[in-house]
Structure formats: C-alpha cells, structure tokens
Amino acid sequence: MSENRSVITLANLTREKIEYLLKMAAEFERHPNRRILEGKVVATLFFEPSTRTRLSFETAANRLGARVIGFADPKVTSGTKGESLKDTIKMVSNYADVIVMRHYLEGAALYASEVTDVPIINAGDGSNQHPSQTMLDMYSINKTQGTLDNLNIFLVGDLKYGRTVHSLLMAMRHFNPTFHFIAPKELEMPEEYKLYCHQNEIRFTEGTELNEDVIQEADILYMTRVQKERFTDLMEYERVKDAFILGADMLAKAKDNMKILHPLPRINEIKADVDDNPHAYYFQQAQNGLYAREALISDVLNYTLDDIINDHTIIQ
Amino acid sequence: MTKTLLVSALENGTVIDHIPCDRTNDVITLLKLNQLTSTVMIGYNLESKKMGKKSIIKIANKFFNDAELNQLAVIAPDVSLSIIRNYEVTEKKRVELPEELRDIVKCANPKCITNNEPMHTIFHIIDKHSRVMRCHYCEKEQRIEDAKLK
Ligand SMILES: [Zn+2]
Numbered sequence: 001m002s003e004n005r006s007v008i009t010l011a012n013l014t015r016e017k018i019e020y021l022l023k024m025a026a027e028f029e030r031h032p033n034r035r036i037l038e039g040k041v042v043a044t045l046f047f048e049p050s051t052r053t054r055l056s057f058e059t060a061a062n063r064l065g066a067r068v069i070g071f072a073d074p075k076v077t078s079g080t081k082g083e084s085l086k087d088t089i090k091m092v093s094n095y096a097d098v099i100v101m102r103h104y105l106e107g108a109a110l111y112a113s114e115v116t117d118v119p120i121i122n123a124g125d126g127s128n129q130h131p132s133q134t135m136l137d138m139y140s141i142n143k144t145q146g147t148l149d150n151l152n153i154f155l156v157g158d159l160k161y162g163r164t165v166h167s168l169l170m171a172m173r174h175f176n177p178t179f180h181f182i183a184p185k186e187l188e189m190p191e192e193y194k195l196y197c198h199q200n201e202i203r204f205t206e207g208t209e210l211n212e213d214v215i216q217e218a219d220i221l222y223m224t225r226v227q228k229e230r231f232t233d234l235m236e237y238e239r240v241k242d243a244f245i246l247g248a249d250m251l252a253k254a255k256d257n258m259k260i261l262h263p264l265p266r267i268n269e270i271k272a273d274v275d276d277n278p279h280a281y282y283f284q285q286a287q288n289g290l291y292a293r294e295a296l297i298s299d300v301l302n303y304t305l306d307d308i309i310n311d312h313t314i315i316q
Numbered sequence: 317m318t319k320t321l322l323v324s325a326l327e328n329g330t331v332i333d334h335i336p337c338d339r340t341n342d343v344i345t346l347l348k349l350n351q352l353t354s355t356v357m358i359g360y361n362l363e364s365k366k367m368g369k370k371s372i373i374k375i376a377n378k379f380f381n382d383a384e385l386n387q388l389a390v391i392a393p394d395v396s397l398s399i400i401r402n403y404e405v406t407e408k409k410r411v412e413l414p415e416e417l418r419d420i421v422k423c424a425n426p427k428c429i430t431n432n433e434p435m436h437t438i439f440h441i442i443d444k445h446s447r448v449m450r451c452h453y454c455e456k457e458q459r460i461e462d463a464k465l466k
Contacts, residue, residue, distance in 0.1 A: 084433055084434060085429070085433050086433065086435070103429075104427070105427055105428065105429045105432050105433075105454075106425060106427050106428050106429065106453070106454035106455070106456070107428055107429040107430065107451065107452075107453025107454040107455070108429045110429075110452070110453050111429045111430075111433065111435065111453055125429075125454075126427050126454070127427070128454055128455055129455075192457055
C-alpha cells in the first residue's frame with residue numbers, strides 16, 4: 001500500500017476531509033445495513049477493555065458485511081506474556097484488512113501504524129486521542145445544528161483530563177467556534193490547549209459556574225464527568241462535586257436549538273430528569289457512533305463517498 | 317595556571333569547550349566517545365570566567381559531522397567547538413538544536429509507548445527559544461532541559 005490510510009487523530013485533518021467523512025456517515029445513517037465489506041476482515045484489538053467502543057466498532061463492521069476477529073480483554077493475548085506490540089500487530093496484519101485498536105499506552109496506535117501496511121483505526125490510546133468519538137461528536141453537532149460553523153460550544157466538567165474535549169476542540173478549529181470552558185479550578189483547561197486556541201484564532205471564555213444564565217447562550221452543552229480520583233485536594237472535590245451536575249430545572253432559558261452531549265458512560269453529572277427533555281441528545285449521540293465508525297472503516301479501506309452513495313449492496 | 321597546562325595540546329581533532337560539569341558524562345554518551353580508539357582527554361572542574369566551573373573534552377583524530385555535533389544542543393547548548401588541524405584552530409562552531417530529535421532522549425511520560433516497547437523515540441522541537449519539544453508518539457510537550465538521554 002503506497003499511502004497509509006490510518007486514522008490516528010483528527011487534529012491534522014482538513015475541513016474538507018472532515019466534511020467528507022461526515023457526509024459519508026450521513027449516507028450510512030440513511031442505509032446502515034449493507035454488504036459492501038463482504039469478504040473483508042476487521043480486527044478489533046482491545047489491549048484495554050472498553051465494551052462500549054468495541055461493540056460500536058464491531059456492530060459497524062458487521063452491519064457492513066465484514067467479518068470481525070480480535071480480542072476484548074488483554075489478559076487473553078500474548079501481550080501479557082511479553083510479546084511486543086509490534087509483533088502482535090505484525091501477526092494480526094497477516095489476517096486482517098483493517099485493525100481497530102485500543103491501548104492503554106499513549107502513542108500506541110501511531111506506532112502500530114508505522115509497523116504495518118494494514119490501516120489502523122485508533123479506538124483510544126491512553127489519555128491521548130479517540131478520533132471516532134470526536135467524529136461522532138462532530139456528526140451529532142452538525143446534525144442537530146444544521147452546521148458546524150460559528151457555534152457557541154460549552155465544555156463542562158473535567159477539562160484537564162478529558163481527552164474527548166481536547167480532541168473536539170482541535171477538530172473544530174476549521175469552523176470558527178466560540179468555546180466556553182466551565183470547570184472547577186483544579187480541572188480547568190490546560191495551558192497548552194488555550195495556547196492552541198490562540199494560535200488557531202479560536203475564541204474562548206472561562207468560568208467555574210454552571211447555571212441557568214450561563215446555559216442560555218449555548219448551542220451545544222458538552223458535559224463530562226468530574227471524577228473524584230482526579231482531585232489532589234479532596235476538600236476541593238467536596239466543594240465542587242455538585243456544582244457541575246446538570247438538572248432539568250437549569251434548562252428553562254436554553255435556546256431551542258441547544259443540545260446536551262456527553263461521551264457516556266455518565267454517572268450522576270446529568271440528572272435522570274434531563275433524559276426526556278428535548279435538549280437531551282446523548283443517547284442519539286451514542287447511536288451516531290455507529291454511522292461515524294461505518295464511515296471511518298470504509299474510508300480507511302479506500303471506499304469513496306461515491307462508492308457509498310452508489311452502493312448496490314444496501315439491505316433495505 | 318593555564319588551560320593548556322591542564323589539558324595537553326591537540327595535533328588534529330575536535331575540542332569541545334564550555335561543557336557544564338554535570339553534563340560531561342552526557343557528552344561522552346551522546347558522541348559515543350567511549351567507543352573510540354583514539355585519545356580522548358577530559359578536563360573536569362576547570363576554572364571558567366563565564367561559567368565558574370566547566371569541562372573540556374579533546375578528541376584526537378576525530379571530526380564529527382554537524383548532525384552528530386548538533387545533538388549536543390540538547391544537553392549543552394552553549395558549548396563551543398574548535399576543529400584542530402596541525403595544531404591550528406581551523407574552524408570554530410556553535411551547536412544548533414535540530415528540528416527533530418531522533419532516538420536521543422527519553423519521553424518523560426511513563427504511559428508513552430516509547431517507554432514500554434523496544435523502539436526509537438522522536439521529538440519535534442516546538443520552540444527553539446524556550447526549548448520545548450513534543451513527543452511524536454504520545455504528543456506530550458516537555459522541556460528539553462528535563463529530558464534524560466536514551
Ligand atoms: Zn511520549
């Protein structure tokens with residue numbers, strides 16, 4: 001293969017490529033069940049368990065007619081016997097047309113893409129990147145807002161360790177967003193991402209409070225979990241733990257188009273009374289993951305948008 | 317007492333001056349001086365107006381290319397280099413930080429793949445002035461000063 005089609009991060013994709021992939025995902029939403037990947041083998045290598053992400057990728061592969069091999073739990077692989085990542089990837093490359101991998105080490109997916117010609121899709125490498133999550137986030141934003149341009153996006157909760165918010169921030173740079181970072185002091189957006197905003201002319205504000213008045217400006221309210229383990233100061237955790245919980249009573253002034261996103265799983269940061277609110281979108285967001293992943297798998301296997309639109313293998 | 321008395325003169329070779337004393341071993345490691353068969357003279361804890369104390373290393377009959385020498389910018393950016401031919405200094409050089417560091421230093425991130433797999437490291441220099449680099453693999457930014465040699 002002359003060109004490495006791996007998807008390791010979305011940070012370096014052009015606006016055109018992102019829009020192209022979102023169009024492809026939209027085609028898969030119209031017709032999610034096909035046989036276009038019949039005869040292909042997709043390997044899902046989960047060196048770190050993540051049932052949610054793995055099921056989403058495996059469903060995407062299955063609904064397109066591919067066969068799936070792999071492992072869900074690193075304990076069953078030889079990795080624990082001391083086999084290097086390189087050797088595992090080389091071995092699986094003999095069997096699979098695409099490798100979806102999740103790994104607890106940062107940079108693992110990029111390194112894997114350097115040791116094989118089989119395209120790699122990064123399904124999460126430590127706290128680094130998780131591009132399919134970002135793709136489904138952008139798909140959800142585009143679908144609910146009708147555009148990605150000029151939106152007011154509120155990122156709430158753990159902005160220090162939350163890799164999904166970092167990836168989203170970087171991928172949105174082409175679309176003139178205004179970000180609002182709402183986080184406790186200890187979990188505020190790291191300097192390097194604020195610097196990234198400055199360098200890419202992304203506007204942002206910062207705050208430590210989530211309330212009705214703050215929410216009323218939002219087009220997108222992207223919630224994340226504030227985890228106790230992240231705090232060095234437990235008194236600080238006790239002080240702020242309830243301040244970043246969203247309840248239906250806080251949505252009275254929200255704009256009609258405002259949607260609440262969350263990468264899931266949620267613990268208690270969104271109260272159950274929000275679930276039936278018209279602003280809630282996090283369950284549909286997770287479903288969009290299927291279409292986004294169908295698009296990523298097809299793209300790395302060299303299928304074009306035209307192939308997807310003119311696909312004769314659609315199962316009605 | 318003068319320097320020339322401390323470290324004897326060189327007929328042909330390379331002189332690396334103004335090495336911070338605590339980086340002397342790193343210079344030896346980086347340039348693989350312990351693998352040379354030619355004479356290597358090391359002056360340690362020498363008086364220096366500029367630095368207080370410094371080290372000098374003289375390597376006989378050995379000339380390095382710029383890529384080799386520029387590695388020194390990682391650990392000792394202010395060294396001065398003299399190329400000696402027939403007892404004369406024929407060229408003076410400073411080192412310059414390369415755009416990319418290949419397999420020279422370790423990543424500071426314990427969860428980086430490069431620290432857990434038998435493999436090379438690559439760092440991209442983000443800012444030569446403030447000496448910040450980013451790991452090619454885990455993308456973590458770190459100060460060059462804090463980096464440990466591989
Ligand atoms: Zn690293």
